[in-house]
Amino acid sequence: MSDHIVRAFTEELEALSADLLRMGGLAETMINDACLSVTAPNATLGASVMATDIEVDALEAAIEKRITRLLALRQPLARDLREVLAALKISHDLERIGDLSKNIAKRAGALDGGADGAVLKGVERMGRAVSAQLQAVLDAYASRNSDEALRVWEADEDVDQHYNSYFREVLTYMMEDPRTIGSGAHILFMAKNLERIGDHCTNIAEVVHYLVTGEQLSSAERPKAPELEV
Amino acid sequence: MSETDEQASTSGAPPKGPVKVDCRSVDVFYNDKQAIFDISMVIPDQSVTAFIGPSGCGKSTYLRCINRMNDTIEGARVEGEIVIDGVDVNDPAVDPVLLRSRVGMVFQKPNPFPKSIYDNIAYGPRIHGLARDRAELDGIVEDSLTRAGLWEEVKDRLASPGTGLSGGQQQRLCIARAIAVNPEVILMDEPCSALDPIATARIEELIDDLRQRFCIVIVTHSMQQAARVSQQTAFFHLGKLIEYGDTETMFTNPANPKTQDYITGRFG
Numbered sequence: 001m002s003d004h005i006v007r008a009f010t011e012e013l014e015a016l017s018a019d020l021l022r023m024g025g026l027a028e029t030m031i032n033d034a035c036l037s038v039t040a041p042n043a044t045l046g047a048s049v050m051a052t053d054i055e056v057d058a059l060e061a062a063i064e065k066r067i068t069r070l071l072a073l074r075q076p077l078a079r080d081l082r083e084v085l086a087a088l089k090i091s092h093d094l095e096r097i098g099d100l101s102k103n104i105a106k107r108a109g110a111l112d113g114g115a116d117g118a119v120l121k122g123v124e125r126m127g128r129a130v131s132a133q134l135q136a137v138l139d140a141y142a143s144r145n146s147d148e149a150l151r152v153w154e155a156d157e158d159v160d161q162h163y164n165s166y167f168r169e170v171l172t173y174m175m176e177d178p179r180t181i182g183s184g185a186h187i188l189f190m191a192k193n194l195e196r197i198g199d200h201c202t203n204i205a206e207v208v209h210y211l212v213t214g215e216q217l218s219s220a221e222r223p224k225a226p227e228l229e230v
Numbered sequence: 231m232s233e234t235d236e237q238a239s240t241s242g243a244p245p246k247g248p249v250k251v252d253c254r255s256v257d258v259f260y261n262d263k264q265a266i267f268d269i270s271m272v273i274p275d276q277s278v279t280a281f282i283g284p285s286g287c288g289k290s291t292y293l294r295c296i297n298r299m300n301d302t303i304e305g306a307r308v309e310g311e312i313v314i315d316g317v318d319v320n321d322p323a324v325d326p327v328l329l330r331s332r333v334g335m336v337f338q339k340p341n342p343f344p345k346s347i348y349d350n351i352a353y354g355p356r357i358h359g360l361a362r363d364r365a366e367l368d369g370i371v372e373d374s375l376t377r378a379g380l381w382e383e384v385k386d387r388l389a390s391p392g393t394g395l396s397g398g399q400q401q402r403l404c405i406a407r408a409i410a411v412n413p414e415v416i417l418m419d420e421p422c423s424a425l426d427p428i429a430t431a432r433i434e435e436l437i438d439d440l441r442q443r444f445c446i447v448i449v450t451h452s453m454q455q456a457a458r459v460s461q462q463t464a465f466f467h468l469g470k471l472i473e474y475g476d477t478e479t480m481f482t483n484p485a486n487p488k489t490q491d492y493i494t495g496r497f498g
Contacts, residue, residue: 004495075454077481080494214483 009074016066016087017142020094023059024138026052027094028131030101031197035127037108038190039120049105056098063091079214086211090141093200093207097134100193100200107186115183119173122166123187126194129159133201141208149208152201153222159198160225166191167228238271239486241475245462250275250415250445251296256310258291258300265291268310269471271464275414278437278446280456280477283466284492289449292466293417295319296447297333298326314415331358334408338420340400342392342407347384350392350403351375354411370410378406379436398429405436409444416440418448422455434459453493457481465489 003010030052037045067088070076076084104123133152140148167188174184206217251273258266266288273279281289291300298319300306311318319329331354342350351371354360361367371388375381380402384395392403401421408416418437422430437446437459450456456463457477464474465488473480473489484490491497 002491002496005497006495009495077453077457077493078484078490081482 006074009080012066012070012074013076013080013083016063016070016084019059019063019066020087020090021138021142023056023063023091023094024134024141026056026059027097027101028134028138030056030098030105031127031131031134031194034101034104034108035123035131035194037105038111038123038127039117041108041111041113043109046105046109049102053098053102056095060091060095063087079211082211082214086141086207089207090204093203097197097200100197104190104193107190111183111186115180115187116173119170119180119184119187122162122169123190123194126159126162126166126191129162130194130197130201133159133198134204137201137204137208140205141211144208144212146209146212149205149212150217153205153209153217156198156202157223157225159195163191163195163198164225164228238269238471239473239475239484239489241473241483241485241489242479245272245274245277245279245476247274247276249273250314251447252311252313253292253295254311254313256292256295256308256312258288258295258309259305259307260303261305265469266295267469269466270310271471271474273445273447274462275445276441276443277461278441278448278459279462279464280460281447281449281464281466282451282453282456282493283472284497285451287466288469289464289466290419293419293447293449296415296417297330297335299330299335301326331411332413333415333417334411334413336401336404336408336416336418336421338423340397340404340424342395342400342403344391344393346389347375347392347395347403348388350407351410354407358411360411374406374410375403377409377440378402379432379439380406396429398425398432401425401429401433402436405433405440409440413444415445415447418446420449420451423451430455453481465492467492 030049033045033049037049067084070084133155137149137152140152170184170187170191174181202222206219209215209217249272254270256266256269257264269292281293283289294300295308295312296319300308308320312320314333317324343353345353348371351374352367355367355370361370372381375384380399383399392400395403422433425433434455437448440446448459460477462474463477463480465472465480467488473484473486475485480489481493484493
């Protein structure tokens with residue numbers, strides 16, 4: 001698309017997009033570091049996740065400020081309007097992803113190696129899956145590609161299936177040996193957090209699709225794994 | 231998305247409600263120069279339709295076809311049909327003066343007659359014989375000024391000249407003058423471009439009230455104004471209708487890349 005007649009408008013939209021991608025990169029790092037701190041306990045890793053979360057929150061605030069300014073001074077329309085709305089929604093999802101990752105790192109600290117390594121493999125696996133989802137959806141945003149976004153949207157079903165089977169696995173361990181209930185509860189929350197991060201990725205995918213096409217995807221039509229029966 | 235030179239893109243749902251003005255394959259020439267190229271569109275009743283586009287795109291020319299204002303321009307020629315309630319306005323049997331009482335017009339610069347406020351409004355009803363006596367004429371004047379939101383401000387000085395009012399008041403006076411002859415369609419050619427934001431807001435509020443009764447077509451250079459007051463928007467470019475559709479869709483997700491570029495400030 002060609003540039004605006006007012007060049008500063010184009011620059012402001014580009015700066016907004018750049019901030020968002022930086023925020024996305026940080027959120028991705030947080031997921032990876034948080035999951036690593038679960039399987040390979042390491043105090044500095046945990047601290048770095050906490051520190052990155054502060055950075056992510058600050059970026060969200062900065063993006064909100066940029067958007068307020070853009071809306072007030074530029075009154076964006078059509079695709080520009082969708083760019084700005086998308087940035088607002090995506091920044092919120094990324095902030096939530098940061099919080100959920102921080103919570104995983106916290107729980108890793110609480111576990112402090114007090115769980116069986118084999119059982120923790122599931123966190124690593126799920127972490128890899130959702131981190132790939134986030135990476136893919138950020139790529140879709142960066143290239144404004146609605147097809148890529150759609151693929152992420154559809155692939156959330158796999159994350160949900162991961163979660164369901166991992167949930168049963170952890171539950172089995174807890175039933176077999178009640179001494180693992182404490183650590184098992186933490187692990188279940190971590191898995192739930194990762195599953196929630198997957199949901200935020202699908203939110204972002206929906207927003208990217210809207211940004212590019214102007215059409216809203218209906219969550220009701222998204223392929224979903226069967227509900228977990230507890 | 232392809233370039234649609236042949237046919238205008240449409241955005242969103244087709245216009246709702248009964249059709250008031252049905253324009254079919256309209257061409258306009260100024261001497262040898264063609265200004266409008268084969269534009270067809272239906273304009274619904276009791277709603278506001280906005281024409282947008284860069285200067286020289288033909289939106290004002292097209293607007294002026296609806297009440298044959300182009301007749302007054304030397305060398306101007308209109309082809310095609312503009313049908314209002316089943317009658318082509320260009321039919322030789324149509325009296326342009328009567329037509330213009332049914333299709334009123336408000337211009338960019340407020341242009342009150344150099345007469346009293348009262349006579350500005352009373353002029354039309356008098357020449358069209360709409361009032362039998364003074365009392366009835368008084369009623370029309372009060373009613374028109376009230377509907378234009380000006381009555382409270384001028385009721386104590388109806389005898390003072392209309393040109394002594396502020397710009398915004400003058401424009402509302404012109405709108406009152408247009409509605410005094412019971413028109414069916416009101417054409418507005420950039421009615422707010424000479425007004426400050428407060429006066430503009432008053433006119434926009436008035437337009438919103440008037441659409442309960444009239445078919446309103448407004449040409450505006452302000453995209454925000456088109457978005458605020460209209461239910462349908464038509465985008466013109468180089469004498470062609472590029473896209474016509476419901477206003478909300480036009481401003482959030484236009485179908486044509488040219489519309490997109492224009493409303494986001496990428497050319498114009």
